[in-house]
Each structure stands twice: as C-alpha cells, then as structure tokens.
Amino acid sequence: MNCEILAVGTELLLGNTVNTNAADLSGLLSGLGINVFWHTVVGDNPKRLAEAVAIARSRADLIITTGGLGPTYDDLTKNVLAESFGRKLELHPEEAAFLKEWFARNATSKYTDNNLQQAYLPERCTVFHNDWGTAPGCAFEEGGVHVIMLPGPPRECLPMFKACAVPYLKKLSGDVIFSRQIMVFGMGESAIESLFRTEMEHMANPTLATYAKFGEVMLRVTAKAPTEAEAEAMCEPVVEKVRAVLGDKAYAVDIPNMETLGLRLLKEQGRTFSAAESLTGGLIGERFTALSGASAVYKGGAVTYCDEVKAAMLGIDPALIAQNGAVSFATAAAMAKGVRLAARTDIGLSATGLAGPDGDGVHPVGTVFVGLADGENVWVRELHLGTGRARVRQLAANHAFDMLRRYLQGLDVVPEQYVPAGK
Amino acid sequence: MNCEILAVGTELLLGNTVNTNAADLSGLLSGLGINVFWHTVVGDNPKRLAEAVAIARSRADLIITTGGLGPTYDDLTKNVLAESFGRKLELHPEEAAFLKEWFARNATSKYTDNNLQQAYLPERCTVFHNDWGTAPGCAFEEGGVHVIMLPGPPRECLPMFKACAVPYLKKLSGDVIFSRQIMVFGMGESAIESLFRTEMEHMANPTLATYAKFGEVMLRVTAKAPTEAEAEAMCEPVVEKVRAVLGDKAYAVDIPNMETLGLRLLKEQGRTFSAAESLTGGLIGERFTALSGASAVYKGGAVTYCDEVKAAMLGIDPALIAQNGAVSFATAAAMAKGVRLAARTDIGLSATGLAGPDGDGVHPVGTVFVGLADGENVWVRELHLGTGRARVRQLAANHAFDMLRRYLQGLDVVPEQYVPAGK
Numbered sequence: 001m002n003c004e005i006l007a008v009g010t011e012l013l014l015g016n017t018v019n020t021n022a023a024d025l026s027g028l029l030s031g032l033g034i035n036v037f038w039h040t041v042v043g044d045n046p047k048r049l050a051e052a053v054a055i056a057r058s059r060a061d062l063i064i065t066t067g068g069l070g071p072t073y074d075d076l077t078k079n080v081l082a083e084s085f086g087r088k089l090e091l092h093p094e095e096a097a098f099l100k101e102w103f104a105r106n107a108t109s110k111y112t113d114n115n116l117q118q119a120y121l122p123e124r125c126t127v128f129h130n131d132w133g134t135a136p137g138c139a140f141e142e143g144g145v146h147v148i149m150l151p152g153p154p155r156e157c158l159p160m161f162k163a164c165a166v167p168y169l170k171k172l173s174g175d176v177i178f179s180r181q182i183m184v185f186g187m188g189e190s191a192i193e194s195l196f197r198t199e200m201e202h203m204a205n206p207t208l209a210t211y212a213k214f215g216e217v218m219l220r221v222t223a224k225a226p227t228e229a230e231a232e233a234m235c236e237p238v239v240e241k242v243r244a245v246l247g248d249k250a251y252a253v254d255i256p257n258m259e260t261l262g263l264r265l266l267k268e269q270g271r272t273f274s275a276a277e278s279l280t281g282g283l284i285g286e287r288f289t290a291l292s293g294a295s296a297v298y299k300g301g302a303v304t305y306c307d308e309v310k311a312a313m314l315g316i317d318p319a320l321i322a323q324n325g326a327v328s329f330a331t332a333a334a335m336a337k338g339v340r341l342a343a344r345t346d347i348g349l350s351a352t353g354l355a356g357p358d359g360d361g362v363h364p365v366g367t368v369f370v371g372l373a374d375g376e377n378v379w380v381r382e383l384h385l386g387t388g389r390a391r392v393r394q395l396a397a398n399h400a401f402d403m404l405r406r407y408l409q410g411l412d413v414v415p416e417q418y419v420p421a422g423k
Numbered sequence: 424m425n426c427e428i429l430a431v432g433t434e435l436l437l438g439n440t441v442n443t444n445a446a447d448l449s450g451l452l453s454g455l456g457i458n459v460f461w462h463t464v465v466g467d468n469p470k471r472l473a474e475a476v477a478i479a480r481s482r483a484d485l486i487i488t489t490g491g492l493g494p495t496y497d498d499l500t501k502n503v504l505a506e507s508f509g510r511k512l513e514l515h516p517e518e519a520a521f522l523k524e525w526f527a528r529n530a531t532s533k534y535t536d537n538n539l540q541q542a543y544l545p546e547r548c549t550v551f552h553n554d555w556g557t558a559p560g561c562a563f564e565e566g567g568v569h570v571i572m573l574p575g576p577p578r579e580c581l582p583m584f585k586a587c588a589v590p591y592l593k594k595l596s597g598d599v600i601f602s603r604q605i606m607v608f609g610m611g612e613s614a615i616e617s618l619f620r621t622e623m624e625h626m627a628n629p630t631l632a633t634y635a636k637f638g639e640v641m642l643r644v645t646a647k648a649p650t651e652a653e654a655e656a657m658c659e660p661v662v663e664k665v666r667a668v669l670g671d672k673a674y675a676v677d678i679p680n681m682e683t684l685g686l687r688l689l690k691e692q693g694r695t696f697s698a699a700e701s702l703t704g705g706l707i708g709e710r711f712t713a714l715s716g717a718s719a720v721y722k723g724g725a726v727t728y729c730d731e732v733k734a735a736m737l738g739i740d741p742a743l744i745a746q747n748g749a750v751s752f753a754t755a756a757a758m759a760k761g762v763r764l765a766a767r768t769d770i771g772l773s774a775t776g777l778a779g780p781d782g783d784g785v786h787p788v789g790t791v792f793v794g795l796a797d798g799e800n801v802w803v804r805e806l807h808l809g810t811g812r813a814r815v816r817q818l819a820a821n822h823a824f825d826m827l828r829r830y831l832q833g834l835d836v837v838p839e840q841y842v843p844a845g846k
Contacts, residue, residue: 007462011635012445012446012449012462013449013459013460013461013462014449014450014453014459014632014634015445015446015447015448015449015450015451015452015453015459015634016446016450016634016635016636017446018441018442018443018445018446019441019442019445019446019462020441022435022438022441022442022464023435023438023439023440023441023442024438025438026435026436026437026438027437027438027439028438029438030437030438036436036437036438037436037465037466037468037471038436038463038464038465038471038475039430039435039436039442039462039463039464040461040462040463040464041445041461041462041463042460042461043460045460048460048461051482052461055478059474155811209437211437211438211439212434212439213439274732275726277705277708279712280709280712281705281708281709281711281712281713281717281721282700282704282705282706282707282708282709282712282724282726283705283709284705285700285704285705285709285726285728286703286704286705286706286708286709288704289702289703289704289705289726289728289816290704290812290813290816292779292780292781292812294704294728295728295729298704298728299728299729299731299732300725300726300727300728300729300732300736301705301725301726301732302723302724302725302726302736303698303705303708303712303723303724303725303726304723305708305712305717305718305721305722305723306718306722306723308722308766308767309697309722309723309724309765309766309767310723312765312766312767313723313725313736313765313766342732342735342736343731343732343735343736344731344732344735356715357715358715388578389713389715390713393712393713
C-alpha cells in the first residue's frame with residue numbers, strides 16, 4: 001500500500017506551524033508496513049486542494065488528510081474530498097448529538113449552528129469519533145483508493161490515528177502487522193547498519209530497519225502474519241539477535257527514550273534522583289518532568305550557571321572549583337554529590353561543560369563532564385561532543401540519562417568508550 | 424510569485440526527521456512577499472522526484488528544493504532537476520578547490536572522489552557557496568520558472584537561504600522588500616485581528632498580517648519600494664499605529680521572543696536573575712540558557728519538584744507550604760524571594776502549579792502561580808491555563824518571561840487582566 005499524507009492548512013504554508021503530523025504519522029505507518037511516498041501541504045483553498053487530491057488519487061492507494069475538519073468557513077477538507085470522490089455529505093445523528101452535549105458541558109465555548117457542520121460526513125463512511133476534540137474523522141474507499149480524514153491539531157490527530165485508523169488499516173491488509181522497537185545509545189546508525197546489513201537488505205518478513213533519532217538509534221523489527229501472536233513470534237528471534245549483538249548499548253525494547261526507562265526503573269526500585277545542571281541549564285529536569293508521574297522519583301535540583309551558585313546551593317568548596325575549573329572531572333563529581341545531599345535523594349546527576357559558541361580558553365567547545373553519585377561512589381564521563389549549542393546540550397542530557405539507566409540496570413556506569421585515554 | 428517548496432529525502436517519509444525547513448523557509452518567504460502555495464516531500468527516488476518536479480513546474484513559478492545535494496549515490500536532486508530543465512551538470516572549479524581544501528583541513532573526514540560530485544552544478548547557474556557545510560546550492564531560471572536548490576540540514580539550509588537566496592530573490596523582484604515584526608503577549612490572535620481588520624484586509628503596500636506563535640502573536644508589516652530606506656519609511660507609521668493600539672502588550676519590535684528581550688534588558692541594566700521552578704521543571708532555565716550569552720545575567724536556580732527541596736534549597740519555612748499548599752500565591756512568593764537570596768541575584772522568578780494530567784484535589788489542572796521578587800517587592804500572577812501538560816508548562820514559562828520583561832521595562836508586573844477577581 002502506497003500512501004500520501006495530505007495536510008490542509010494555510011498556517012503550515014505561512015511557516016506558522018510545523019507539519020509534525022506528517023512525520024509522526026509516517027513513523028506509525030512505517031510500523032504498519034505501509035510505504036509513505038509523498039507528503040503534500042496545501043492551504044485552505046478549494047481549487048488547489050481539489051487539484052492536490054486529484055494528483056494524490058493518481059499515484060497513491062491510501063490518502064490520509066490532516067486538518068480542515070472544523071466548523072469555520074475555511075474548513076473545507078470534507079467538502080472537497082467528498083466532491084472529488086463523488087460522495088454526498090450527510091448528517092450523522094450520533095455525532096450531532098455528541099456535539100450538542102459537548103457544548104452544553106463546556107460552558108466556555110458557545111454552540112452555534114456552524115458547529116453542526118462537523119457532524120456532516122461523506123455518505124457510507126466509517127466514522128472516527130473524536131475523543132480528544134469535537135471534529136470527527138472518517139474513512140472510506142472509492143475505486144481502489146482508501147481515504148482517511150483526521151483533524152489537524154496533533155493532540156487530536158495522533159490519538160485518533162492510533163485508536164481508529166490503525167485498526168481500520170490492519171483490517172484492510174488481512175494480515176496483522178506487529179513491530180518491536182529496539183532502542184540503542186552509544187553507537188551511530190552507520191555502525192549499526194554495518195553489523196546488520198545482511199538482515200536489513202535480505203529479510204522480507206520480518207523486516208529490520210534503522211532510524212536515527214537525536215543522538216540515538218532505533219531498530220524496528222516488523223512482521224506480518226495472520227494473527228498477532230504469530231507476527232510477534234516471528235519478531236522475537238530477530239529482536240534477540242539484535243540485542244545479543246549490541247549488548248548493553250541496546251537499552252530497551254518498546255520504550256521511547258532513556259528518561260522513560262529511567263522513570264520506570266526508579267519507580268520499580270523505589271529510588272529517587274536529583275540533578276545539578278550547568279551547561280544544560282535545566283534541560284535534564286525539563287525533559288524528565290515532561291513525563292507525567294515524574295514527581296514520584298525526581299525531587300528537583302539546582303541549575304548552577306555560575307560558580308557562586310554551585311557553592312551556595314550545592315555546598316561545593318569554592319577552592320575546588322578554583323583549583324580544577326568549573327568544567328572539570330572534579331567539579332562534575334562534586335556537583336553530583338552535592339545535589340544528592342541537598343535534595344536528599346538516592347542518586348545525584350550532574351552536567352558541566354561548554355555548549356558554545358564561546359569557549360573558556362582552556363577546553364574546546366563541546367567538552368562536557370557528566371556525573372552520577374550514590375551514597376558510596378561517584379562516576380564521571382568526560383565527553384567531547386563537538387559544536388552546536390543546542391546539540392551539545394541535548395547530547396549532554398542524553399549521557400546523563402544513559403548513566404542513570406546503566407546505574408539502575410546494574411551495568412558499568414562509565415563503559416570503556418567514555419574513559420578518557422590515559423585514565 | 425507563487426512558490427513550491429520541494430523537500431527531497433527518504434528520512435522525512437520515514438518520520439525520522441520533521442520538515443522544519445519548509446516551515447522556516449515559508450516564514451522567510453512570506454516576509455519577502457512571496458506566496459508559498461505548496462509543500463511537497465518525496466524520497467530519494469529519481470522517478471518520483473522527476474514526477475514531483477514536473478507537477479511543481481506546472482503550477483509554481485519558484486521551486487525551492489531542499490536536500491539531496493550531498494556526495495552519496497542517493498543524493499540525486501541536482502541530476503533530476505538538471506535533466507528536468509534540460510541543463511547539463513558541469514564542474515565548478517572554485518567549488519572543487521574549496522572541497523579539496525576543506526577535506527585537507529578536516530582530518531576527521533576522508534576525501535573520496537565521490538565528494539567531488541558536490542562541485543558539479545547545472546550549467547549557467549548562480550552558485551550559492553556553502554559556508555556551513557560542503558555541498559553548494561544554486562539558482563537558475565528556465566522558461567519563466569526559477570529554481571533554487573539548498574542543502575537539507577537546517578543548519579546549512581537556513582543560513583544559506585538568508586545569505587544567498589534572499590539577495591537573489593530581492594534582485595528578481597526589482598523592488599526591495601522590508602518588514603518589521605511586532606511581538607505581542609497577553610492577547611489572542613483573533614482579538615488582535617478584530618482590532619486591525621480594516622488594515623489587514625485593505626492595505627496593499629505595506630501589508631499587515633498576524634501569525635500566532637505559541638501563546639504569543641507576531642504582527643508583520645511588509646513594504647515594497649525601490650530602496651530599503653523608502654520601504655522602511657513606509658512601514659514606520661503602521662508599526663507606530665499598531666504599537667499605540669496594543670500598548671504595552673506589544674513587547675518589542677524585531678526581537679524573536681521574550682527571553683531574548685529579557686537578556687538584552689538585563690545586560691543593559693546590569694541586572695541578574697535566578698529562577699525557582701516547580702511545575703516547569705527546568706524549562707525557564709533551559710529556554711533562557713538556549714540563548715548564547717545567557718551566563719552574563721542568569722546565575723542559575725533551583726528545580727524544586729517536591730516540598731522538601733523547596734525548604735532545603737530555598738530556605739522556605741515548611742509551615743508556610745503546609746499552611747498554604749505548594750500551589751499557592753504564598754509559596755510562589757516565597758520561592759521567588761528564596762531563590763533570589765540563595766543565588767544572590769537582583770531578581771528572582773518562580774513558577775508553581777499543576778501541569779496535569781493529575782490534579783491535587785484542591786485546584787483544577789492548569790492552576791499556576793508565577794512570581795517575581797526584587798529586593799523590595801514581590802509580585803505573583805494567578806493563572807488558569809487549562810489542560811495539556813506540555814502546553815501548561817510552556818505558557819507558565821511565557822508568563823515568567825513576561826513578568827521579567829515588564830519589570831525591566833518599568834511596567835506593571837501584574838497587569839489588571841492577571842489580578843484574580845476579588846483581590
């Protein structure tokens with residue numbers, strides 16, 4: 001099945017909004033074994049939208065639209081698609097009743113007759129009820145082309161895709177598609193590809209593919225079979241082989257990132273942590289607290305963007321910083337120990353370094369020390385992360401979370417590759 | 424001029440990479456008065472790329488491609504575009520010499536003959552030299568259609584667009600295009616539109632348009648004239664009128680966000696600040712320290728994700744928290760005062776509240792208190808920001824930066840709209 005994702009919205013063409021839906025849906029579709037060959041964006045203009053639909057219909061057998069399902073005059077996706085495929089729009093009474101009830105409950109939004117437009121959908125379609133907003137989506141097939149319409153806001157589009165479109169698409173294919181994601185930190189995509197080139201090029205079912213994420217790599221194993229149990233069983237030996245080859249660099253299966261793994265392990269083990277952040281400026285805390293439930297295991301920490309705050313908040317001896325410098329092995333160790341005591345947690349993390357663009361005259365930009373302390377030991381990685389302020393900061397936070405998960409998994413906190421030469 | 428942005432790269436179709444270039448270039452093109460009507464993404468596939476070029480050529484008079492200019496076998500944008508427009512590729516000796524020199528300087532990358540592919544560009548094109556990477560871009564015109572090719576990585580694509588494509592496009596139009604951006608916080612896009620509907624609908628040169636950013640609105644005034652001075656002079660009265668109508672909600676002109684304004688004002692006034700963050704979990708520090716030069720004015724702070732850390736790091740009396748609750752006016756005030764003293768800064772900021780999804784049984788999710796303290800006074804805003812964990816956190820950080828800039832600009836730190844009823 002070859003798919004085109006067609007986003008509708010002038011805000012995308014003005015550069016006001018980034019089309020994250022296209023990327024997120026593509027990742028999910030690839031997990032279903034569906035090829036996405038085209039992304040297209042057009043504005044809220046009926047003529048250009050109709051032309052784009054005609055092009056999509058000529059080359060794709062699955063068209064997924066996002067956006068333009070709302071109640072205002074410039075929401076015209078349903079009208080244009082229905083006309084293009086020769087279907088009438090008809091009122092779906094259940095959706096109309098839901099809308100009236102929704103507006104009665106949400107006193108801040110006023111119900112107008114416009115809102116009823118949202119309950120009109122193409123005749124003979126499968127209705128996708130919207131549990132995350134008001135505009136329903138839908139799916140239908142016409143002349144061998146499947147059309148799925150989803151709302152534009154990502155907080156509605158993505159859950160509706162998972163809840164409604166995924167079952168619809170799985171039913172279409174006859175076979176069940178099942179995939180597992182192996183997450184890897186500490187090895188680049190090309191190095192991983194060279195280890196699994198044979199499997200990646202020659203296996204047809206299951207398949208193995210790599211996806212580079214920021215400073216990490218995801219390997220996805222996907223199988224098709226008549227039942228989910230069979231597809232899962234087909235994935236298993238490939239997952240095992242990949243894990244065996246990659247060892248402890250493969251940090252988890254089916255967990256989206258290292259902070260989520262850290263949250264899970266900390267909860268299981270009843271441990272808490274805090275963080276002392278210098279070059280990351282709050283990024284470690286910000287990424288961790290983006291996870292709901294973080295407060296059970298993360299107690300807080302200090303952003304110590306100058307030496308005086310390192311001393312005042314973490315109780316670090318100013319002489320230690322004066323002697324070793326703020327960007328040093330010793331300071332990272334003292335920060336991790338200090339924040340652990342100040343926040344009274346089981347584990348303390350720390351990060352100090354040079355994100356750039358300016359250096360300190362001693363170390364090159366990208367020099368970073370990341371530390372972890374428990375009640376007995378302290379570990380520090382010395383890293384040389386290159387340039388790019390935002391990049392260096394994100395990579396430093398990745399290393400902090402990698403140290404945390406390795407500690408919690410009972411692995412070497414500082415594996416050999418991060419031990420500086422001569423130490 | 425009607426433009427199509429055509430991104431080339433299988434990584435975009437796999438959902439591995441988000442097409443931020445399309446959004447960023449669209450914003451810049453709209454500032455030049457160029458309409459972007461289509462975004463298209465195709466993979467590294469010569470047939471589908473050639474088809475997409477044929478479609479783009481039939482509907483746009485400016486095609487901007489991003490990606491596929493590198494040295495590997497799947498970088499085929501130049502070949503396909505050259506063939507589509509009937510031009511040969513020829514070696515540009517200056518670019519070839521640059522490449523050889525670049526690889527000699529960068530010992531970590533090995534020069535191979537493949538790399539020389541990057542110096543082949545369509546005959547009779549304008550070469551865009553790449554100061555941010557190795558692959559040059561170019562521009563040419565054929566049959567009334569202008570083609571611009573840019574590299575894919577955003578850190579190369581965007582600076583090259585600004586340095587090379589913008590002057591090329593300005594020369595094409597004959598007139599000079601000049602625009603100014605007025606940034607607004609504290610008023611929604613539709614409220615602003617209703618104030619300026621006449622200007623937005625009826626002015627042709629200069630034009631006035633609104634763009635919603637996260638929790639903020641940007642108004643852009645754009646003028647075309649034979650010289651930059653004339654275009655700038657045409658913008659001026661519109662900028663003045665908008666600022667007069669919006670008052671102190673229009674926080675700056677031609678400054679991208681409130682934290683950048685804060686950094687500038689703090690430097691000018693020789694003041695420093697620190698932040699105590701609860702629900703934002705480090706986001707205030709992270710956003711501010713994303714700006715280079717932040718360390719001159721931001722000393723750090725505390726992420727106090729539990730009550731004990733609020734007490735331990737900020738010296739807040741546990742009885743105050745017990746009596747008022749962690750999510751309260753009093754706690755926000757004590758956090759701002761406490762962090763200011765702990766970090767020894769002129770100003771202390773604070774944020775405490777409920778980002779959700781879980782509430783505390785007392786306040787609804789979205790209840791947030793944001794504080795600012797100097798040596799004499801403390802101000803607190805009580806906010807009800809609705810739902811969505813990431814959204815509530817970003818909006819809370821926006822309010823902290825709005826309080827900071829209003830304080831530094833000598834305005835009411837808590838304008839009337841944020842004073843809770845009955846206080």
